[in-house]
Amino acid sequence: MADRITLTLKVNGEDRSLSVHPFARLLDVLREDLHLTGTKEGCGEGECGACTVLLNGQVVNSCLVPVVQVQGAEVITVEGLAQGENLSSLQAAFVTHNGAQCGFCTPGMLIAATDLLNRCPNPTDGEIRDGLAGNLCRCTGYSKILDAVHSAADGVAR
Amino acid sequence: MIGASSNRKEGRAKVSGTACYTDDKFVPGAIHGVTVRSQVPRGILKGIHFDDGMPWSEFTIVTAADIPGKNCVASVVHDQPFLVGIGEEITHMEQPVVLLAHPDRHLAEKARNAVRLEVEELPAILDIQASLGLEQVIYGADNLLKEIRIQKGDPETVWDQAAHVIEGEYRTGAQEQMYLETNAMVAVVEQAAAETRVTVWGSLQCPYYVHTALKQLFGLPDDRVRVVAMEMGGAFGGKEDYPSVNGGHAALLAWKSGKPVKLVYDREEDLACTTKRHPSRTRLKTAFDAEGQLLAIAIDFVIDGGAYATMSPVVLSRGALHAAGVYRCPHVQVHARAVATNTPPPGAFRGFGAPQSLFAMERHMDVCARKLGLDPVGLRRKNFLRRGDTMATGQVIREDLDLGGLMDRALDEIGYRDKRAAFALTNEEDGPIKRGVGFSVFMHGCGFTGSGESYLASVAGVEGLADGSVSILAASTEMGQGKNTVFSQIVAEALKLPYEMVDVAEVDTDRVPNSGPTVASRSTMMVGRILEDAAIGFKQSLVQQGFLQEPYTADSFRAGVRQAVATLGSVKCYGQYHKPADIAWDDATYQGDAYPTYSWACYAAEVAVDLDIYEVKVEEFVTVQEVGRVVNPRLAGGQIEGGVAQGIGWGLWEEVTTQQGRMINNQMTNYIIPTSADLPRIKVVFLENAHPAGPGGAKGIGELPMDGPAPALLNALVDALGPLRLDEVPMTPDRLMDRCEEVSHG
Known part of the structure; x- marks a missing residue:
């Protein structure tokens, strides 16, 4: 077995090629090799959702994805949500509605909510709750996160 | 500025992924x-x-x-x-x-x-019973990490003459903080x-x-x-x-x-070895007259402190001081003990002893109401503390306090009377779903207990920066509660400046003074008040030194600060905690003003129980609280909602399972905290009553919402299912099934 393998992928729109441990997790590659530390580790077992990223447009827990499965893939992390200095409408709504308290679940929550709004542009409370049930938050009790998602959805609708 | 829902200072960094943990x-x-x-x-x-x-x-x-x-x-x-x-x-x-x-x-x-x-x-001892029974002596001569006695009057003189004497025992389990960052x-x-x-x-x-x-x-x-x-x-x-x-x-x-x-630490290590909420056992004995007037309370409060003292002495103190709840009573005795066991030491967790003792008292009041043939609303109303009344430590209530009004507001918001009547009928029908409503009334002391704030003698300050803006110097930390934002609002208000002109300095002990620990619902009220004083001193110094003339605009203030920094190099002003003259506390006798003031609340819950699987769904949750003036309503609302979510978790789901004293469900997979799919919208109502001790009239908020949910939920479960022995949290489906079977098996 090789000590290192060459991994090529596209992260937040940018082509990257790097040498990584063959058993590394996507989360480690993002945080340690690419210094994209916005993606967090909360549990390491796919329960909390703090490490959520979009992989080829699908929501995944990056702590459960071995790098061999992301060869040639496209990954979007929280750092890829804003357009330069302009926050996405969802990010802006999280700021104005206090959807982020300690902020540690926020990157994963934003990715999951971005995906939810792509699939379901005008979600009900119940649809948001179901859509974000894989992302644990210990600070908010979720109400302010629901407010933020609704507000972003209304903005999109307009 | 105070009263505005300003956006969180570090919000942009948190949503961009650039905040550095x-x-x-x-x-x-x-x-x-x-x-x-x-x-x-x-x-x-x-x-x-x-x-x-x-x-x-x-x-x-x-x-x-x-x-x-x-x-x-x-x-x-x-x-x-x-x-x-x-x-x-x-x-x-x-x-x-x-x-x-x-x-x-x-x-x-x-x-x-x-x-x-x-x-x-x-040989090891692993629980309260084994420690109290001195099966092994592992700490001092008697396994006691701390013992506290509070005495008002003498309950012993009351038991024989009282129309009713009602006893109960209540237990609470450990709880993991489960901050998302280990x-x-x-x-x-x-x-x-x-x-x-x-x-x-x-x-x-x-x-x-x-x-x-x-x-x-x-x-x-x-x-x-x-x-x-x-x-x-x-x-x-x-x-x-x-x-x-x-x-x-x-x-x-x-x-x-x-x-x-x-x-x-990875999650498994963090859960196994770091601190948790103290498990507790409370025995209550209460005496009432024929009309339901509370005559005496005796409380035996014990917490499991683990292998070392850590915060147990002060957790015990707060638990003991909240144990008699929000009731007027002439004879009160509290005997509180923190015992040592061979378990990883518990420590601080939001509420800090108060959720444990208040759970016992607020469940017990419902038990007593049923035994006295009164409704839980009426029994509480008869006995609420009011202005001029004396608490167990002799502390006199000096503020206008209308707990009856607070309770009525919460009960109106949830539709308590109509729902109780309606559920009484629908619960008679066949079908597995039974519904109930319940509530709790409680308080939380603001700031450090007793002489704590005097010992801390906290210092905080403000500094003018070269660009003319103002920086806040305090060791208080941001953990998501909103300290950066609220402190900035308080200083901006004191200086009559826009919020954007004020921010907090990095919390680095080389740069900021010791404003005390970020705990005990003390930052807004205690440190905020010091900052208010420091800001006013800062402005006065600028005026005296000729850098600023009043009245000023934001621009002239900025110019004045710039000039002062250019001339003097550094311009800072500090403030320090001063004990208000009208509060006094004696650590030796546990007599006096245990806290400068309290926040007060009534929480009401509606539950639906599925008797096929003993699953409890929280259908509605209403919180009404009096927390002085609210500095930032949106952030304060977030604190209440998040605290209630943790309280619901503690009441229903969050169980720490141990083997030889060590947590064995030390994973997020098998220690269950609420997800977005498990909770209702939590209704938050603030009744504002400005208090002179806090900045702009603010009191403490952070811990209050942890105290009320567990007893409100269990009271609601009794309303749904009848008088079960619901004396313990978490009331997991397993435990609830056992309690239901106790009744059906007689």
Whole structure:
């Protein structure tokens, strides 16, 4: 077995090629090799959702994805949500509605909510709750996160 | 500014992924630390053996024998070692014995299992009963970490004459804080010209606690130790006392290796070894007259403090001081004990003893109402504290207090009377779903207990910067509660400046004074008040020195500060806590003003129970609270909603399962916290009643919402299912099924 393998992928729109441990997790590659530390580790077992990223447009827990499965893939992390200095409408709504308290679940929550709004542009409370049930938050009790998602959805609708 | 829902100062960084938490800090050349822990609950350490096959020469290895200063974690009581030495006693399953560090974190993790501890095992005691029964004496002469007695009148003179005497026993389980970011530290130790300088960056609530601990560990003076609080992914008390332990460990490895060290716990280690909410057992005896007037209360309150004192003495104190609840009573006796067991020590967790004793009191009031043939609303209304009444410690209520109005508002919001009547009918029907409503009324003392604030003598300040803006100097940390924002609002209000002109300085002990720990619902009220004074002093100094004329605009203020900084180099002004003249406390007798004031609340819950699977769904939750003036309604609402979510978790789902005192469900997979799919919208109502002790009239908020949910939920369950023995939380489906079967089996 090789000590290192060459991994090529596209992260937040940018082509990257790097040498990584063959058993590394996507989360480690993002945080340690690419210094994209916005993606967090909360549990390491796919329960909390703090490490959520979009992989080829699908929501995944990056702590459960071995790098061999992301060869040639496209990954979007929280750092890829804003357009330069302009926050996405969802990010802006999280700021104005206090959807982020300690902020540690926020990157994963934003990715999951971005995906939810792509699939379901005008979600009900119940649809948001179901859509974000894989992302644990210990600070908010979720109400302010629901407010933020609704507000972003209304903005999109307009 | 005060009263505005300003956006969180660090909000943009948090939604962009640029906020820097401890493990996000890029530290070139850092090695990774791990902790080797005991695997027995009690014994004598006889030897440490390093298995073959591991390149030990590449490792940094620290044992107790290496420690340069005192091998003792500075805390309320100095009883806990950083590492157990050979010949010394191991007192719980997760006790740290050896520290290892290596550049490859995977190898470091592997090496942890290649260290064998030789231990002569001793019999252990693992719960309150075994400790009180002195099955083994493991702490002092009587296993007591702390004992407190509060006496008002004499309940013994009442029992025989009272129309009704009602007794009950209530239990609460441990609870994990489950901050999303695990405990993490980065340490660097520089040795130059025979001087040692220790710096720690970490996820920590109380920089000066860690500062004190490191000074004692290394035997260094103040100026050689520096502690920096990084962005913090939640804490809830879980990073109040523990960071003195892992901060010390990281620093020891950095000192021995001469390299930067990262010590980041994974979730399983964090859950197994760090602090939790204290388990408790409360026995209540209450006497009432024929009309339901409370005549006497005797309370026996016991918490499991684990192997070392940690915060137990003060957790016990807050629990004891809240134990008699919100009721007027001429004869009160509280006997409170924190007992030692061979378990990893619990510590601070939002509420700090009060949720435990208030759970007992607020469940007991419902039990009493049923036995007295009164409804829970009427019984409480007869007995509420009012202005001029005296609490158990002799503290006189000096503020306008309308608990009846508070309760009525909560009951109206949830539709209590209509729902009770409707559910009484629908619950008679066949079908597995039964519904109920219940509530609790409670208070939470603001700030440190008793003389605590006087001992702390906190200092905080404001500084003018070269660009003319104002920076806040305080060691209070941001853990998501909104300190950065609320402090900025308070100072902006005091200086009549726009919010954008004020921000907080990085929390670095080299830069900010000791404004005390970020705990006890004290930051807004206590530190905020000091900042208000400091800001006014700052402005007066600018005026006196001729840099500013009143009235001023934001622009002229900015110009004045710029000129002052250019002329003087540095312009700062500090304030310090002053005890209000009208409060007094005696630690020896537990008499006096236990807290400068209290926040007050009534919480009401509607539940639906599915008797096929004993699942409880919280259908509606209403919170009405009087917390003085609300500085930032949106952030305050977030605090209440989040606290209620934790309270619902504690009441229904969150169970710490142990084996030999060690948590064995130490994963997010099997320790269940509420998800977005498990909770209702939580209704938040603030009744504002400005209090003179706080900035702009604010009181404390952070812990209050943890106190009310558990008793409200269990009272609602009784309303749904009838008089079951619901005397314990968490009331998990298993436990609820058992209690239902107790009734059906007679």
